[in-house]
Amino acid sequence: MGYAETFKALSDPARRQILELLKKGPLSAGDIGSHFDMTGATISYHLKILKQADLIFESKEKNFIYYQLNATVLEEIMLWISSLRGGGKDD
């Protein structure tokens, strides 16, 4: 909720990479963490930022928490950027 939150979330390389991983499908926090050289606590922090920006959502299953990409907010960002470029038009 709010462009600042979204852009700030997207400004970190680790968080962008998390989104790219999630593009292929849901992953648990642990799975995500295995791709990074960071502690689980730090991964958890980044996931929280992404969650707060509504860029991902979670679903709990058994002992895991699975994270998924949420495309809705990305659309809004695209619209904002579009309006900047063309004044709302095509190009």
Added chain:
Amino acid sequence: MGYAETFKALSDPARRQILELLKKGPLSAGDIGSHFDMTGATISYHLKILKQADLIFESKEKNFIYYQLNATVLEEIMLWISSLRGGGKDD
């Protein structure tokens, strides 16, 4: 040069507003500043960030420095976001 720089630049409300002002055409640093409740030095700082992110460029004329929007980087950002949503497709 680099998504981090671009998204970081876009994460600040004042900087986004500067881009929106610039959408209508070039403005001097002073003109831009008149829209904000900040010192000229702070405006200058934000302009530097936007410049470094290649979101704007400047042209000197007389005693003024005029700033203009640079749409090129916005395209790149749009592509990155697009690839996240659809894997490169339409939706």
Added chain:
DNA sequence: TAAGTATTTAGAAATATTTCTAAATACTTA
């Protein structure tokens, strides 16, 4: 219930960001 696995939360330390004031630069015109 007890022990184990997955993840988050709390708190601290290091670093980055934002803003200001004061001074410096750059250019214009009298």
Added chain:
DNA sequence: TAAGTATTTAGAAATATTTCTAAATACTTA
């Protein structure tokens, strides 16, 4: 050249961000 206008740079202070370690929570299964 001198004085004025526009803008940036330097340095400091306040705040925010990122990362860690240690502890807490939540759930599962023996």
